[in-house]
Amino acid sequence: MEQYRINQKKGMEFGLYTLGDHLTNPFTGKRISAQQRIQEIIELAKLAEQAGLDFFSVGESHQDYFTTQAHSVVLAAIAQATNTIKIGSSSTIISTSDPVRVYEDFATIDLISDGRAEIIAGRASRIGLFDLLGYDVQDYEALFEEKFDLLLQINENERLNWEGQYRAALNDAKVLPRPKNNMLPIWRAVGGTPASAMKAGYAGVPMMLATLGGPASAFKNVIDAYRETARRSGHDTAELPVGVTGFFHAAETSQEALKQMYPYINEGMKLTNGQGFPKQAFAQAKDKRSVINVGSPQEVIEKILYQHELFGHQRYLAQMDFGGVPFGQLTKNIEIIGEEILPAIRKYTGKVQEE
Amino acid sequence: MNIIGLSGSIVGSKTRTAMDVVAKEITEKYPDADFQLIDLKDYDLQFSDGRNYLDYAGDTAWITRKIMAADAIIIGTPVFQASIPASLKNIFDLLPVGAFHEKVVSFFVTAGSSRHYLVADHQLKPTLAYMKAQIVPTYVYIEEKSFQQKKLIDDDVSFRLERLVEDTMDTYEAAEWIRKKKEDAYGF
Numbered sequence: 001m002e003q004y005r006i007n008q009k010k011g012m013e014f015g016l017y018t019l020g021d022h023l024t025n026p027f028t029g030k031r032i033s034a035q036q037r038i039q040e041i042i043e044l045a046k047l048a049e050q051a052g053l054d055f056f057s058v059g060e061s062h063q064d065y066f067t068t069q070a071h072s073v074v075l076a077a078i079a080q081a082t083n084t085i086k087i088g089s090s091s092t093i094i095s096t097s098d099p100v101r102v103y104e105d106f107a108t109i110d111l112i113s114d115g116r117a118e119i120i121a122g123r124a125s126r127i128g129l130f131d132l133l134g135y136d137v138q139d140y141e142a143l144f145e146e147k148f149d150l151l152l153q154i155n156e157n158e159r160l161n162w163e164g165q166y167r168a169a170l171n172d173a174k175v176l177p178r179p180k181n182n183m184l185p186i187w188r189a190v191g192g193t194p195a196s197a198m199k200a201g202y203a204g205v206p207m208m209l210a211t212l213g214g215p216a217s218a219f220k221n222v223i224d225a226y227r228e229t230a231r232r233s234g235h236d237t238a239e240l241p242v243g244v245t246g247f248f249h250a251a252e253t254s255q256e257a258l259k260q261m262y263p264y265i266n267e268g269m270k271l272t273n274g275q276g277f278p279k280q281a282f283a284q285a286k287d288k289r290s291v292i293n294v295g296s297p298q299e300v301i302e303k304i305l306y307q308h309e310l311f312g313h314q315r316y317l318a319q320m321d322f323g324g325v326p327f328g329q330l331t332k333n334i335e336i337i338g339e340e341i342l343p344a345i346r347k348y349t350g351k352v353q354e355e
Numbered sequence: 356m357n358i359i360g361l362s363g364s365i366v367g368s369k370t371r372t373a374m375d376v377v378a379k380e381i382t383e384k385y386p387d388a389d390f391q392l393i394d395l396k397d398y399d400l401q402f403s404d405g406r407n408y409l410d411y412a413g414d415t416a417w418i419t420r421k422i423m424a425a426d427a428i429i430i431g432t433p434v435f436q437a438s439i440p441a442s443l444k445n446i447f448d449l450l451p452v453g454a455f456h457e458k459v460v461s462f463f464v465t466a467g468s469s470r471h472y473l474v475a476d477h478q479l480k481p482t483l484a485y486m487k488a489q490i491v492p493t494y495v496y497i498e499e500k501s502f503q504q505k506k507l508i509d510d511d512v513s514f515r516l517e518r519l520v521e522d523t524m525d526t527y528e529a530a531e532w533i534r535k536k537k538e539d540a541y542g543f
Contacts, residue, residue, distance in 0.1 A: 127406045137406065259543035274409045274423060275451055283541050 004185040004206055004241050005086065005118075006314050011350030012304075013315040014342055015055025016048050016334075017090040017245055018322075020068025025324035026267040034067040038074060040327050045078040047331060049085035051338025055315060056082075057090035057120065062129035065271050072105040079113035087113060090208070090245070090317065091122030091189040095143035096133045098167060099151040100175055107179045115180035120208045120243075121148050122189030125273075139166070145199075148188065152205065155186055187243065194225035201229025208243040208317070213281050216291045216303075219244065220310045241314035244307065247292050248318030249329075250336045254286050254295040260329070261294050268323025293318065297340040304341070308349055356387070356527065359425045362394040363432040363443030368505050369465040370431040371396070373497055373516065376507050377429055377463070380520045388524075393418060395442045403448035411449070419449050427527045428455075429519070430462035430479075434471040438478050447482055455488035459530055461523040463495035463516065472496050489530045491522050 001008055018041055024031040032040075045056040056078065060071040068074050071089055078087050087109070092102060102119070110117035123144045130137040146164045153160055154175045162170040187208045188200040200207040207226050211219055223244075227237045247265060251257035266276040285292035291307065293300050304316060320333050358381065362374040371394055381390045398414040408419040422428065432439045447454075460483050464475045475494055483490050495516055501509035507516075 125407065127410050137404070255542060258541075262543050274407060275453065275456075278453075278456060279541055279543075280537065283543075 001239060001241055001314065003183065003239065005115075006241050008314065009350060011346040011348070012308055012313065013054035014337065014345060015053055015057065015086070015315060015317045016044065016321075017057040017059065017317040017319055018044070018068070019059045019061055019090070019319070020066055020071060020074070021061070021268060021272060021322055021324075022067035023065050023264075023268050023271060023322075023324040025326060026263040028326075031324065037067050040330075041068065041074060041321075042077050042081055043327070044321070044330055044334070045085065045087070046081050047334045049082045051334045052342055053085060053334075053337065055086045055088065055118075055317065057088040057118075057317065059090045059122075060093055061124075061126065061272075062093075062132050063126055063272075065268075072102075072109065075117070076105075076109050076112060079109050079116065082113070082116075084116075086116045086118060088118035088185075088187075089120050091120040093124045093129060094121040094147045094151055095123055095140065096129050096135050097147070099147045099154060100167075100170075100173075103151060103154045103175050103184075104177070106184055107175075107177050110179035110184060111177060117179065118185040118187065119151070120187040120189050121151060123191075125191065142166070149203075152186060152203070155183055158182075187241075190222070190226070192219070192222060194222050197222045197226040198229040201226045201231075201235075202233050204230055204233060204235035204240065206241045206243065208245060208315075211244060211246040211291045213247075213277070213285070213290070213292050215289050216307045216310050217289065219291060223311050223313070242311060243315035243317060244311055244313045245317040245319060247294060247322070248300070248320045248333070249294045250297045250300050250333055250341065252296060254299050257294045257296065258282065258285060264323030264325050266323075297336050301341055301344045304345055305348055308345075356385075356427065357389050357425045358385075358391075358427040358429070358523075358527075359422060360390065360392040361422070361428055361430045361443075361446070362392065362396070363430055363446070364440050365396045365442045367433060369497070369499070369502050370433050372502060372505050372507055373463055373465055373495075373512075374429075374431040376513065376516050377431070377520055380517055381429075384520070385524060391421065393421065395446070400442070400445060400449075403445055408449055408451060415449065418446070422446070422450065423454060425458060427459040427461075427523055429523055430460065432462060432464055432475070432479065434464060434466040434474050437471060437474060439474070444482075447486065450486065453487045455483060455486040457530070457534060458488055459491065459523060459527045460488035461491035461494065461519055461526070463497060463519060465497045465499075467499045469496075469498060489526060491519070491526050493519070493522060495519050 022037050048056050058068050058071045058074050062069050106117050106119050127137050159174050187206040190196045190207050190209045230237050249261040270276045285294045360374050362371050364370045378392050401415050497512050501512045
């Protein structure tokens, strides 16, 4: 785990991730400017650091209703604005970028941040960026696999020879600058199917698993498939961190929490994904077994610990800002995390490791 | 209420002829409903390649968005090779999983003979069910002999299509009632 900068003695890591969405607040019908949204994301990272959170990440989505297309630039600003919190992408769409440039960017962010940068590489759920950036969507899988593999090779070799289908060959090429400790933690983003998780397992890279809803146990199967595949491929799963992401919101009661959060998620998903979130399924978030961490602080703690028991994951990333959530609600959530949730999670998950 | 009549074939006339009867029935009896007839013959659609429906362009984008915004859909389908035509299946393939959640879907089938009367039960209903449609249980199976010169001449079929429209509207009303009742119970 050291290679991935994870110290399990401290307990499970808790972080925030944003897709950088830029949506209308469904309660007020108003949308803040793109500039304000970006400033608030940087501010959010600072607050997360102050509250003691472990990680903060920003994703790229090249379509309407998003604002962090240049996510590495935003991360560079966050690197400069913070001192201790780890930062990363969630995710970097490696398929439509040049792995050399991505590595140069993130190695630089790593140097600016004094060794805090990570990459989570994904394939994109929407595909507008293929047209925008000049790639053929027919190559969706091949582009990702080839470029992700190149990214990993660059991470391991300062100087390399490489030949592939989608990028000019590298002949004894040097990719500079190198990150502070010569390596970046590079994760593979997984959308929720065992087949996709197994690909991360074959490669023996850390997996960041996205969840939207449903029972936590369904995602345990995915994580099991990942670890089993990694084992069969000769990788040591004790050295491979697993991260899990999902919706988060804490309020006084579970009913209040659901009421406050549902419109953001439902309306936001309609616009960005073309389908809302079924209310019936969202209502089941009241059950401890649901993977949606929306509820009272105590309920959320119980859920996260229950998930940790099932998954044995090393990092949880909360998505609390999707759908035009106002900044005030985010700061309140961070306060609750810092004061109530984080101490409980560290106490229980840290202890498990010591025993 | 947003209702679409989806004529699922790009060749022949029977499905469209029956759909015109359905259209007339809806516009006359339910003038408040926002009805639109979409005949796939009139559009240039691309095959599904698995992308999110919001990422298509042209007619494909227009039709998928229309369907996703509908409250109810009445599908008309012919039988090709003991199944629904590829043009209609393509519509389903273009849409996301669960696309018919909280939508009422009913249908009629046109066919050359009675041989294929179970095609809809075996092939169309499972797809609609998988896509979470509120399926109207009864449908209308219309044979070649009920048409003459691009007109529906069978009074029995005509009555059954009337009932299909009525059942679709009633099912929508009932589904709305259930949805609202649940909505109130959630309290959020």
